Amino acid sequence: MTEATAETQELTMAQAIREAIAEEMRRDPAVFVMGEDVAEAGTPFKVLSGLVEEFGVGRVLDTPISEPGFTGMGVGAAMTGRRPVVDIMFGDFLGLVMDQVANQAAKVHYMSGGKLSVPLTIRTTMGATRRSAAQHSQSLHAWVSHIPGLKVALPSTPCDAKGLMKSAIRDNSPVVFFEDKMNYQQRGPVPVGEYTIPLGAADIKRKGRDVTLIATSSMVLVALEAAELLAAEGIECEVVDPRTTVPLDRKTLVDSVRRTSRAVVIDEGHRSYGVGAELAAVVAEEAFYFLDAPVRRLGALDVPIPFSPVLEDLTVPTATSLAKTVRDLCGRS
Amino acid sequence: MSNNQPQAAATSAEVQPDWLAAYRKMVTIRLFEDRVNDLYQRKVMPGLAHLSSGEEAVAVGVCSVLGDQDYITSTHRGHGHCLAKGAAPDRMFAELLGKAAGYCGGKGGSMHIADQERGNLGANAIVGGALGIATGAGLSIKQRGSDQVAVSFIGDGALGQGVLYEVMNMASLWKLPVIYVCENNLYGEYTAGSETVAGSPLDRAGAFGIPATEVDGQDIRAVHAASQQSVERARSGAGPSFLLCSTYRYFGHHVGDVDRGYYRSREEEMFWRTERDPIKLAATWLVADGAADQGLLDQIEQDVGRELDQAVEFAVAAAYPELDQVGTDVFGD
Numbered sequence: 001m002t003e004a005t006a007e008t009q010e011l012t013m014a015q016a017i018r019e020a021i022a023e024e025m026r027r028d029p030a031v032f033v034m035g036e037d038v039a040e041a042g043t044p045f046k047v048l049s050g051l052v053e054e055f056g057v058g059r060v061l062d063t064p065i066s067e068p069g070f071t072g073m074g075v076g077a078a079m080t081g082r083r084p085v086v087d088i089m090f091g092d093f094l095g096l097v098m099d100q101v102a103n104q105a106a107k108v109h110y111m112s113g114g115k116l117s118v119p120l121t122i123r124t125t126m127g128a129t130r131r132s133a134a135q136h137s138q139s140l141h142a143w144v145s146h147i148p149g150l151k152v153a154l155p156s157t158p159c160d161a162k163g164l165m166k167s168a169i170r171d172n173s174p175v176v177f178f179e180d181k182m183n184y185q186q187r188g189p190v191p192v193g194e195y196t197i198p199l200g201a202a203d204i205k206r207k208g209r210d211v212t213l214i215a216t217s218s219m220v221l222v223a224l225e226a227a228e229l230l231a232a233e234g235i236e237c238e239v240v241d242p243r244t245t246v247p248l249d250r251k252t253l254v255d256s257v258r259r260t261s262r263a264v265v266i267d268e269g270h271r272s273y274g275v276g277a278e279l280a281a282v283v284a285e286e287a288f289y290f291l292d293a294p295v296r297r298l299g300a301l302d303v304p305i306p307f308s309p310v311l312e313d314l315t316v317p318t319a320t321s322l323a324k325t326v327r328d329l330c331g332r333s
Numbered sequence: 334m335s336n337n338q339p340q341a342a343a344t345s346a347e348v349q350p351d352w353l354a355a356y357r358k359m360v361t362i363r364l365f366e367d368r369v370n371d372l373y374q375r376k377v378m379p380g381l382a383h384l385s386s387g388e389e390a391v392a393v394g395v396c397s398v399l400g401d402q403d404y405i406t407s408t409h410r411g412h413g414h415c416l417a418k419g420a421a422p423d424r425m426f427a428e429l430l431g432k433a434a435g436y437c438g439g440k441g442g443s444m445h446i447a448d449q450e451r452g453n454l455g456a457n458a459i460v461g462g463a464l465g466i467a468t469g470a471g472l473s474i475k476q477r478g479s480d481q482v483a484v485s486f487i488g489d490g491a492l493g494q495g496v497l498y499e500v501m502n503m504a505s506l507w508k509l510p511v512i513y514v515c516e517n518n519l520y521g522e523y524t525a526g527s528e529t530v531a532g533s534p535l536d537r538a539g540a541f542g543i544p545a546t547e548v549d550g551q552d553i554r555a556v557h558a559a560s561q562q563s564v565e566r567a568r569s570g571a572g573p574s575f576l577l578c579s580t581y582r583y584f585g586h587h588v589g590d591v592d593r594g595y596y597r598s599r600e601e602e603m604f605w606r607t608e609r610d611p612i613k614l615a616a617t618w619l620v621a622d623g624a625a626d627q628g629l630l631d632q633i634e635q636d637v638g639r640e641l642d643q644a645v646e647f648a649v650a651a652a653y654p655e656l657d658q659v660g661t662d663v664f665g666d
Binding site: 017025032059063064066068069071072073075077078079080081082084100103104108109110111112113114115116117118119148149151171172173205230248 | 468502
């Protein structure tokens with residue numbers, strides 16, 4: 001973190017993200033926002049409320065419902081002197097834009113031998129349990145994390161969200177920025193004044209000696225809740241938040257596991273072939289001889305997210321399910 | 334066909350190009366592609382080669398009204414666009430052979446050549462893949478208040494891509510300075526357009542309120558005149574236009590597509606080569622108008638051939654990239 005002040009204010013994650021974008025738009029006239037219902041509506045989650053009033057419709061562009069078209073235009077605008085912040089309303093809609101993201105944005109810099117750059121930020125959402133069913137609840141950050149050339153951020157706190165968003169907008173690579181819908185109203189301390197958080201720096205959210213919980217996005221909150229439960233039982237968890245999957249701060253993750261000798265990875269993507277698998281593999285490769293037990297993974301069940309609340313709640317890791325996994329791992333069950 | 338001609342008549346500001354220079358450029362493209370074919374057949378060139386022979390008048394006619402500051406996006410059949418926009422053959426051949434001296438350091442190859450100094454935002458190996466980029470460049474131009482224009486070359490195959498209709502909609506809504514140049518060479522890969530395109534392509538653009546014009550793509554004067562109207566419209570802030578240029582590719586979809594009798598006849602190919610060749614047609618009227626005699630045109634062909642042979646020699650002798658280049662340019666600086 002740079003230039004952080006001791007003074008803080010309480011903001012929701014939505015407010016923190018809005019502040020980050022507004023500050024960057026004031027700082028750099030090349031920054032603009034485009035997407036569906038971003039202007040007067042301020043997005044369905046009201047994350048961008050007030051931006052159009054300050055910056056006008058020339059810099060806060062309501063688009064038609066044409067995700068591939070306006071995402072592709074974001075790529076082109078980024079290649080020609082702009083810094084677009086493209087809004088993909090739900091992460092599930094990444095399915096519509098993957099050619100623009102994976103074949104165009106991600107590859108332009110490399111294919112051109114470094115001559116062309118794509119300073120593009122794509123904001124989108126992740127996270128289930130809003131009763132939004134299978135096409136509005138997925139956490140698809142693994143898709144973009146798999147494509148070289150894209151950076152991927154998934155903040156867990158208002159403070160991180162603001163600092164990472166400012167870095168994303170200033171970055172000269174395309175950055176896909178995942179916001180967990182369930183976290184938008186979560187409040188937290190945010191430093192007053194200018195600061196950024198670099199992409200590629202993990203953060204230890206809680207210190208502990210017995211087991212490392214590597215958690216992403218809203219699963220950090222789950223991990224902290226589980227750590228609280230387990231502390232009462234005498235198990236001290238260290239909670240490590242990578243904050244970005246690309247670049248990945250392997251060192252902080254691995255160093256933590258080398259200290260604790262046990263690791264659980266908690267990520268809301270589907271458990272198979274996902275970010276959780278990658279994080280677990282990093283630990284297995286680089287901390288194997290320090291491990292007292294196999295690395296465990298918790299993720300969303302490998303099913304489409306069901307609508308019925310009683311079914312949906314079964315699909316994502318909870319503090320209870322995580323605590324049980326940790327007890328098993330520590331031989332305390 | 335509907336007549337969606339631009340309302341603005343050709344103005345007195347119309348600049349007559351140097352037709353001999355345009356002729357020389359067409360010859361350059363033809364002889365360049367002949368050498369690509371030869372390099373490929375001799376297995377000096379790796380990968381895929383999609384030749385634009387027969388389509389020279391579209392590339393040169395359109396680019397004759399553009400400056401270095403104007404943008405183009407190109408296609409997998411893009412050598413002609415790149416040369417017409419001003420790229421040097423030696424560095425192009427080097428790129429085609431995967432050499433460090435190539436425009437993209439050998440990382441792009443035939444299907445991804447970009448030349449940002451002359452506004453070429455890159456060839457694209459996804460059909461219609463650059464439509465968003467070109468339209469986004471148009472948005473960038475408008476936001477910056479510049480008088481540049483952006484041209485998106487596409488093939489008739491791209492008429493099947495939904496993103497075309499998304500970006501034309503936005504380009505028309507926002508009056509972006511974009512010109513969609515559709516090279517209708519009658520075949521998308523190995524299938525005739527008559528099997529894949531319903532209704533009228535001009536009507537498709539017209540449905541978005543975009544002036545659409547059918548142009549004889551083998552007549553460089555016709556392409557030049559239509560392009561000039563479109564560029565004037567774009568620079569004046571009136572918005573996008575669509576040019577449907579009828580043309581023909583002499584070779585197959587790619588160099589390896591030799592036995593193509595199942596989708597088009599030798600008679601049809603011979604007709605276009607003998608009766609509709611853009612270089613022969615230009616030579617005929619250049620001589621008839623007294624702008625050149627056959628001796629001069631022969632001399633041009635000899636000079637260009639010699640230059641291209643030197644360019645090939647340069648590329649063949651050029652060094653491959655250092656192996657450490659495999660990991661550079663993944664992310665922006």
